[in-house]
Amino acid sequence: MGLLVLSDAFPRNRHADQRLGPGPTERPKRRRASSARRNDMTTNLPSLTAVRAFEAAARHESITEAANELCVTPAAVTHQVRALERWLGVDLFIRKGSTLCLTPAGETFFTGSNQAIDLIRAVAQKVSTPDNRVRLSIVAPPSFAAQWLVPRIASFQSTRKIELSVSIRAVSSEKSWRTSDIGIVSSAETPPFLERRPFLGYRIIAVCSPRLLTGPNAIRSLSDLRKHALLHDEGLKQVDGVDWNSWLRGAGHGPIDTSDSIRFSNNFTAYRYAADGHGVTLAKDVLVQSELARGELVNPFEYSDRSKRTYDFVCTSANFDLKPVAQFWAWLQREAQQDRALMPA
Structure with missing residues (x-):
């Protein structure tokens, strides 16, 4: 018994095309929608550079020590933390004398960001060369x-x-x-x-x-x-x-x-x-x-x-x-x- 191959040799029914999905002329619209969704995801994320600066400052309880760890200036860390605070709409730190303390919102964000960085580190080690x-x-x-x-x-x-x-x-x-x-x-x-x-x-x-x-x-x-x-x-x-x-x-x-x-x-x-x-x-x-x-x-x-x-x-x-x-x-x-x-x- 031979193999029967059905090719697309017959003309398409216009209504069938509509039932099966968009035709070739509609594909750019689908790409634009996908791009829009990606843009939405990006705008809903704070800067990862700012998150990393905040996490280091919170962990060390010091802008200076965070700057030393990240090999940047203290002013750069301060700039990133302030940018993150503006993005979130809340204060993350308060100063008590010479001590840098987390606000309740800062404590919550630190716990989540610290775990997220741990997860990124874990994935990076999984895919790194042996x-x-x-x-x-x-x-x-x-x-x-x-x-x-x-x-x-x-x-x-x-x-x-x-x-x-x-x-x-x-x-x-x-x-x-x-x-x-x-x-x-x-x-x-x-x-x-x-x-x-x-x-x-x-x-x-x-x-x-x-x-x-x-x-x-x-x-x-x-x-x-x-x-x-x-x-x-x-x-x-x-x-x-x-x-x-x-x-x-x-x-x-x-x-x-x-x-x-x-x-x-x-x-x-x-x-x-x-x-x-x-x-x-x-x-x-x-x-x-x-x-x-x-x-x-x-x-x-x-x-x-x-x-x-x-x-x-x-x-x-x-x-x-x-x-x-x-x-x-x-x-x-x-x-x-x-x-x-x-x-x-």
Whole structure:
């Protein structure tokens, strides 16, 4: 059976042409309509240069620092911000002394523009050439960065063309997140636009120098803690709600007078002070693994308190789709799994 090909050899019916769509003479009108729609979309968008200038000024809370980042003059940034304010019809900034503060409208516009720039950056990295070196900015709490992240991070970089920038601070507000791609948190509160993925749990244990296990005041039971200085990590109380007496209560022991104890705002300092033989401190087990392995610290008791908190990986939804972010997240999970295998259940 042959193939029947129907060609346009017969004359068109004029009415059929009208039913099927516009004829050749109407095509320019369709192009003009499409162009008009594009013009409408353009006029409904502010200048992206102005948006970028505003976002940088809001993030740094400084016109001068925004100008340095964008490699332009402060006057140019001010001009772009004012142009954006005129376009929006609202004030975005107010000055309080030497501080540049966002108005409520500015806060709203900053949140949206910051997320939009993140999305553009994510798309740009997706389509960029694979040989380009990618920069990944990480923010992490000081103790976690010093005790857990930094000692391991060389294993992540060794096989990847990723330039890492680690900032040491807590992520508790939108302002603290503004210059970061990804972060590590253990606190309850983070900016609402961030997604959280837990990856590392921990227990709270007592640690001290092995020197305190010998001599006339040797630690052999919980009652022996009365003979030694009890060191306090204020961050542990703030984040986990745990102090010495709540920990002892969980261990089935009565309270101990801790009024003359030393208090530290940084747990790394408390760990170091304990390792030098000056007292006993409570510690997150995942942060003192190296000291325990080297014998600088010991855990004199079987009891440990499992924290309700975890260390969580945080990121915007747009950044989660980036390849380097996915690689870092996978690496974090592998490192955490190795930690769990080394620690007692």
